[in-house]
Amino acid sequence: MPATTKTNFQLVSNGILNENPIFRLALSMCPAVGISTTVMNGIMLGIAVLFVQVFSSCTIAAIKNYIHPRIRIPTYTLTIATWVTVIDLVLAAYLPAAYKEMGIFVKLIVAFAIITMRLETFACKNSVPASFWDGIGMGFGFMFGMVALGFVRELLGMGTILGYDVLGFRPLLFFVLPAAGFFCVGIMMAMFNYMELVYNRNRRAK
Amino acid sequence: MKQIIRITVGLTVSCLIAALVMGSVFIVTDKAKKHNEHVNVQQTMLGLLGYTKSHPAPSDLKLYTVYRYILTDGNTSTLGYLLPVRKGDAAGYHLMVMDLNGQFVNQHPLDLTPNMASEATERTAALKKVVKPPQTFVYADATIVAMLGQKRLAYLLPGEFPGFKTFIHVMLALDPSFEILGLEITEQEEDPGLGAEIKQDYFKNQFKGKSFNKIKDLHVVKEPLPDEYKTYLEKDEGKRTPIPDKELDAIRANYQDKDIYALTGATISSKAVTDGVKTMVAKFAYRINRLESVISTQKIPVAF
Numbered sequence: 001m002p003a004t005t006k007t008n009f010q011l012v013s014n015g016i017l018n019e020n021p022i023f024r025l026a027l028s029m030c031p032a033v034g035i036s037t038t039v040m041n042g043i044m045l046g047i048a049v050l051f052v053q054v055f056s057s058c059t060i061a062a063i064k065n066y067i068h069p070r071i072r073i074p075t076y077t078l079t080i081a082t083w084v085t086v087i088d089l090v091l092a093a094y095l096p097a098a099y100k101e102m103g104i105f106v107k108l109i110v111a112f113a114i115i116t117m118r119l120e121t122f123a124c125k126n127s128v129p130a131s132f133w134d135g136i137g138m139g140f141g142f143m144f145g146m147v148a149l150g151f152v153r154e155l156l157g158m159g160t161i162l163g164y165d166v167l168g169f170r171p172l173l174f175f176v177l178p179a180a181g182f183f184c185v186g187i188m189m190a191m192f193n194y195m196e197l198v199y200n201r202n203r204r205a206k
Numbered sequence: 207m208k209q210i211i212r213i214t215v216g217l218t219v220s221c222l223i224a225a226l227v228m229g230s231v232f233i234v235t236d237k238a239k240k241h242n243e244h245v246n247v248q249q250t251m252l253g254l255l256g257y258t259k260s261h262p263a264p265s266d267l268k269l270y271t272v273y274r275y276i277l278t279d280g281n282t283s284t285l286g287y288l289l290p291v292r293k294g295d296a297a298g299y300h301l302m303v304m305d306l307n308g309q310f311v312n313q314h315p316l317d318l319t320p321n322m323a324s325e326a327t328e329r330t331a332a333l334k335k336v337v338k339p340p341q342t343f344v345y346a347d348a349t350i351v352a353m354l355g356q357k358r359l360a361y362l363l364p365g366e367f368p369g370f371k372t373f374i375h376v377m378l379a380l381d382p383s384f385e386i387l388g389l390e391i392t393e394q395e396e397d398p399g400l401g402a403e404i405k406q407d408y409f410k411n412q413f414k415g416k417s418f419n420k421i422k423d424l425h426v427v428k429e430p431l432p433d434e435y436k437t438y439l440e441k442d443e444g445k446r447t448p449i450p451d452k453e454l455d456a457i458r459a460n461y462q463d464k465d466i467y468a469l470t471g472a473t474i475s476s477k478a479v480t481d482g483v484k485t486m487v488a489k490f491a492y493r494i495n496r497l498e499s500v501i502s503t504q505k506i507p508v509a510f
Contacts, residue, residue, distance in 0.1 A: 037399040068216045070209070075216075078224045085228045093235035096242040104395070158399055173471050176399040 004126055008133040015137020021114040022145030022185065023192040028114040032149060033181030039162050041105075042150035046143020048087075048105045053115050053142075054135035055083045060123040061131035067124070076119045077110075084110050114142060149184050244324075247377075251362050254379035254388040255352055268353045269362075270510045271320070273329065274493075277303060279341040284311055286343060287497060288329065290320060290509040297509055299323055301336055308496035310504055349490070351510040358382050358510065363490055367482030369394060370401045370475045378483060384418035384491050389483065401475030409476070411439040412466050413483060415458065421487050425465040426477045435461050 006014065019025055022032045035041050056079050060067075067075050088106045091099040109115070118138050123131040154160055157175030159167035174180050257263040273288040287302045299318040303311040314336040322328040326345065337343050350362035363378045375393035380386060391405040403409055408431065416424065438457045468476040501508055 035398065037397075041398055068212055070213050071216045071220070075220050078220050082224045082227050086231045089231050089235045089239065092242065093238035096246065099242075100246075154399070170470065176397075176471070178397075 004122070004130055004134075006130075008129075011130060011133040012137035012140070015134060015139070015141040016144055017141075019138075020141045020145055020192065021138055022142065022149075023189045025114070025117070026189070027117055028112045028142065029185065031108065031112070032145065032185055034178060035105075035108075036146050036149035036153060036181060036184070037157065037176050038154045038160075039147055039150040042146030042148075043143065044102050045105045045108070046139065046146050048102055048109055049112065049115070049142045050136070050139025051087055052080060052083050052106075052109050052112075053118060053139045054132060055087075056080050056115055056119060057123040057131040057135035058128050059083070060119045061126060061128045064124045072120070072124065073116070076116050079119070080112075080115055081110050114138065145188075148188060149181070152184055152188075153180060247364075250377050250390050250392060251350065251352075251379075254362060254377060254390055255360055256387075264354065266355045267359070268509075270351045270353065271323065272349045272351065272497075272510075273323070274346040274348070275333070275343045276346050277337060277341055277343045285346075286333075286337070288316065288318070288323065288333075289501070289506060290323075291315075292507050292509050299332070300506060301333065302500065302504075302506060304496070304500050308500065310500045313504070313506065349494075353510055360387055361490070361494070363486055364392075365482070365486045367478065367485065369396055369404075369478045370472070371395050371397070374404070374475075374479060374482065376479075376482070376486075378486055380487065380490070384421075384487060386413045386416045386421065386483070386487070389413040389479075391479075396472070396475050400469070400472040403469045403472060404475055404479050408436050408439045409469055409479075412461075415462060417463075418487070418491065420463055421484055424480055424484055426468045426473065426480050427465045428468050428473060430470075431467045435467075 004011070015021070021027050022029070031045055035045055056076070059079050060076065084106060088103070091102065091106065118134065122134050126134070151161065153175045154162075155166065156172050157170065157177075157180070159165065159170050175184070251269065252258075252263050255263070255267075257267075270290040272290070275286040275288070277284045277286045284303050284305050287304070289300050289302050291298055291300045293315075297320050299316040299320070300313050301316050302313045305311055316332045317335065318328065318332040322332075329345075333343055348364060350364075352359040352362060360382070361380045363380065364375070365378060366373045366375045368374070372395050373393075374391065374396070377390045377392055378386065379388045379390075389410045391410060394402065394405065396402045396404060434457055438454055438461075441454070466476065466480050500506075
């Protein structure tokens, strides 16, 4: 893949729609299934991924010429692990209030496929600014996916949104359980693909 | 061959750089992190005693920490208590050793101030001076005694017990008659939306006010939480609620001796917390009674 020719805006929207990490690339399904039980979890994990993705993408884009091709994957993992540790330590030291909420989410990130995959397919072939915007797009795309899932699961499972009681009762407890994550992801993925199908059909008809 | 060397060198260098970055960040942030954790624990403790920002703790509130160690010498184990004592005007620590039957063995003054004692390394160093090999020691737990002037206000017990997934860390506050003053979940990794609800007011506040006799026989019932009780449990201290005080007292009296209502879909977590609290209270009551009797017979000048 040659260096990207997309504008910054296209890079960001690409991450949110065309190449949405959860619904289009089907990456990082573990958190998507496991943690998307509430909207708040989605937002928190989204913010954490956004930061780690942007920092790692920029780092790799900056040092891409010095990485030996044979050891690029370990280098990516090391970069991600370093940033996760740094963010974790800094949050714990200087933003204790945020750390209390986000601490567990930041620690989860090291093994996320989406970040490694973005470094491999994008950051190591593009400039630092392009990688920055791509990282932003991917981070928000992931957050969007998690919030969408969390919204459905929290509303149907617990009858609340962001912890506020909306329905006043718990319609289907099943939606909070891990198994329901698979159903929600599957149905939303189908919706996303169907939307693209309709969009392309309309465009061809014109 | 050249390839192998390049790969080895490349990997080593990247690891070294990563280690350097992480190490330096750790060194820079470590102090602030420890401070935050300390503040966090302090806040939890004061919160359990009912002190908040709008209702701050009085200046004569003192917290004394008792550390319990297990001393092993060959096949025999003894218990070593680090007791805060008064030495004239200054405060210090004594190591008091008693056997498993609660009989006094000996005691040694320690070179330890209360500030130093909060650091595990300082305690180990001070203990090494009096506990000579082959006798070894391991840390068991700590208890905080809250004093208001000369009056004993409460015991604060940090503790942990297995939950549904991993260990649940809690801080429990007991009054001198072992009635529960409050329960705070400090660390847990239960399922979000299910077991993680144990940290919600409407669950953890159910333990508040349970008497020592009730705790001995506390069960978990799988019944829906009554609405009025839920409102009562979730009421914010100090804030006005739609329910008048009289009715709140009636609700409290009504549910005082009831069992713990299980969380919907998380009976195992609810049971784990209830059993954990039960065990903590029972063990603590047993230990503190033995400790008290030794302290009073040996006339140890304890600070609490």
